[in-house]
Amino acid sequence: MKEGYKQYSQRNAEKTKSKIMQQSPRNKIDDKCVQGEEALIDTLTTLDRKALLQQGYAEIPYNAQRSTRRSDAEIVAAERKKQTVAEQVITDHLSRAVISDPEQNLTTAREDGARVFPDSRIAPLRFRKRTLHETKIRTHSTLTENMLSHKVQFDGRIISRNGRDACRELIGFFFIHDQSLTIYEYRQFGKNRTNVLPFIQKNIYSHQCGRRKGKQYQLGDFYVGGNLTFLSSDHPRLPESIKENKLLILRITNIDQIALYSLKTDSVEHEDDITSQEANDRLVLEAVQDVLKEQLLKRGVRILTGLGKYLKQLDKEGTGLLDKAAVKQALQEFHLQVSEDALESAWQVLEGHAGGKADYGEFTRAVIGEMNEYRKSFVRKAFMKLDFNKTGCVPLTDIRKCYCAKKHPQVISGHSTEEEIKLSFLETLKGACSKSDEVSYGEFEDYYEGLSIGIVNDEDFVNIVRTPWGI
Numbered sequence: 001m002k003e004g005y006k007q008y009s010q011r012n013a014e015k016t017k018s019k020i021m022q023q024s025p026r027n028k029i030d031d032k033c034v035q036g037e038e039a040l041i042d043t044l045t046t047l048d049r050k051a052l053l054q055q056g057y058a059e060i061p062y063n064a065q066r067s068t069r070r071s072d073a074e075i076v077a078a079e080r081k082k083q084t085v086a087e088q089v090i091t092d093h094l095s096r097a098v099i100s101d102p103e104q105n106l107t108t109a110r111e112d113g114a115r116v117f118p119d120s121r122i123a124p125l126r127f128r129k130r131t132l133h134e135t136k137i138r139t140h141s142t143l144t145e146n147m148l149s150h151k152v153q154f155d156g157r158i159i160s161r162n163g164r165d166a167c168r169e170l171i172g173f174f175f176i177h178d179q180s181l182t183i184y185e186y187r188q189f190g191k192n193r194t195n196v197l198p199f200i201q202k203n204i205y206s207h208q209c210g211r212r213k214g215k216q217y218q219l220g221d222f223y224v225g226g227n228l229t230f231l232s233s234d235h236p237r238l239p240e241s242i243k244e245n246k247l248l249i250l251r252i253t254n255i256d257q258i259a260l261y262s263l264k265t266d267s268v269e270h271e272d273d274i275t276s277q278e279a280n281d282r283l284v285l286e287a288v289q290d291v292l293k294e295q296l297l298k299r300g301v302r303i304l305t306g307l308g309k310y311l312k313q314l315d316k317e318g319t320g321l322l323d324k325a326a327v328k329q330a331l332q333e334f335h336l337q338v339s340e341d342a343l344e345s346a347w348q349v350l351e352g353h354a355g356g357k358a359d360y361g362e363f364t365r366a367v368i369g370e371m372n373e374y375r376k377s378f379v380r381k382a383f384m385k386l387d388f389n390k391t392g393c394v395p396l397t398d399i400r401k402c403y404c405a406k407k408h409p410q411v412i413s414g415h416s417t418e419e420e421i422k423l424s425f426l427e428t429l430k431g432a433c434s435k436s437d438e439v440s441y442g443e444f445e446d447y448y449e450g451l452s453i454g455i456v457n458d459e460d461f462v463n464i465v466r467t468p469w470g471i
Contacts, residue, residue: 044298047431050424051301054451056409057467058460082153085171085184088196090148093182147177152222152263155254156183157380159227161361162241163392163441167384170199170250174222176263180204181217181228183250200235208247211277219263224373226252245320253373281349288342289369293453295336296368300450303334304368305432308446310334311360312434321357330360338367371452375461379448382469383441393438400426407467425468 044052156170172183182202187195206216208229217228228250232243242248296303307330314326324347331338338346346367350358370376386394386402405411405421430436432443448465455461465471 047302047428048299051428053424054464057464059409060407060463081186085186085196089173150176152260153256154252156250157253159249159251161442163387164390165241166441167380224252224255284345284349285366288338288346288367292336292368296453300453301428301447304450305446307334309434320359322360323357327363371449374458375452378462378465379445381471382465383444385471393440395438403468
């Protein structure tokens with residue numbers, strides 16, 4: 001039966017091909033394109049061809065009904081999570097505003113001067129100092145629930161190669177009444193237990209790098225893909241893994257567009273010269289990305305995963321910073337050709353540290369480009385499903401168990417077995433790993449970053465991630 005189905009599929013494919021060749025008036029042009037593609041395929045290595053097998057999942061027919069059910073359930077869960085965090089933020093800041101108001105100390109000071117008891121344990125209960133009971137409910141503080149309701153809510157992630165930090169679920173708020181912001185972390189333990197804790201305290205903050213360094217955050221700084229930078233030394237309660245870096249960079253992954261649009265129509269912000277400078281910076285980086293994209297089209301997985309390992313080896317001090325000569329050496333090592341002028345322009349845009357060094361992770365993302373936040377959200381979901389212990393690394397044995405190739409077109413048609421597709425995936429993924437027995441989040445992300453370059457449609461890429469991991 002299997003052989004019969006295989007022969008039937010091959011006959012149908014040959015018939016379809018002959019019909020297309022007869023009907024198409026552009027056969028000569030198509031032949032040239034095919035020859036060009038064949039020439040490109042000739043330059044590919046075995047690992048490149050095995051990595052490209054993952055693109056087969058994009059050919060799977062789209063199951064609209066199942067996808068709609070799943071997305072609806074995800075939307076409901078996300079809204080419930082955001083509502084929980086928003087309620088916690090309002091509660092925290094309204095109660096803190098009353099208790100921490102300086103006016104509360106005036107009453108306490110007067111009472112302490114009037115009554116002095118030698119031993120507080122002997123004093124009557126009503127005279128003992130109990131801060132909560134002495135709180136004056138009505139104060140002159142102007143913070144109200146109505147003021148806190150004028151806000152923009154957004155989701156964020158930490159730009160980090162550390163899996164534990166990169167997969168933290170962060171929800172932030174920008175308040176219009178005083179231009180302050182706060183960020184909370186949502187934690188889930190098991191199925192029913194959740195916790196909401198402040199990650200960045202409510203305060204007025206400024207940009208810590210780039211063209212806007214030193215300028216206060218405004219409403220225009222909040223959009224999907226925008227970065228928020230903080231000095232880790234200003235936040236002593238941050239995890240130790242984050243404190244290792246001077247800068248904490250948060251990427252906005254989703255935002256309440258309705259609230260943002262409403263607040264933008266009501267507020268007037270003055271644009272400055274920095275906007276035009278940033279536009280020029282983007283043009284410089286996009287020009288370099290266009291040059292490199294052609295070189296990475298079919299070799300993206302091998303080059304991006306290898307480049308990440310190579311740059312890490314060059315960083316002997318482990319600071320995440322390299323000079324221009326080291327970055328140029330890495331590009332030459334992987335045969336990525338960029339003109340001297342283009343490289344110099346990109347370096348001037350990204351160099352943000354003393355001593356002529358730059359963050360090589362940031363440089364790589366800028367000159368090669370990165371997948372959009374919609375795609376990256378599914379890569380994070382897949383890794384979070386694999387990393388159920390939240391260690392930031394996943395053993396290859398667990399990846400082997402969780403990866404499912406049943407729905408791959410070559411498996412369905414009988415051209416390949418599940419084991420062959422699985423082994424091809426594991427072999428290409430191992431090329432990204434610095435350790436032979438586990439995969440870190442950064443290496444997992446690099447793999448799909450390289451795969452993303454050759455996928456035009458977002459839904460095709462999502463299908464490639466969703467299908468084998470069952471998310």
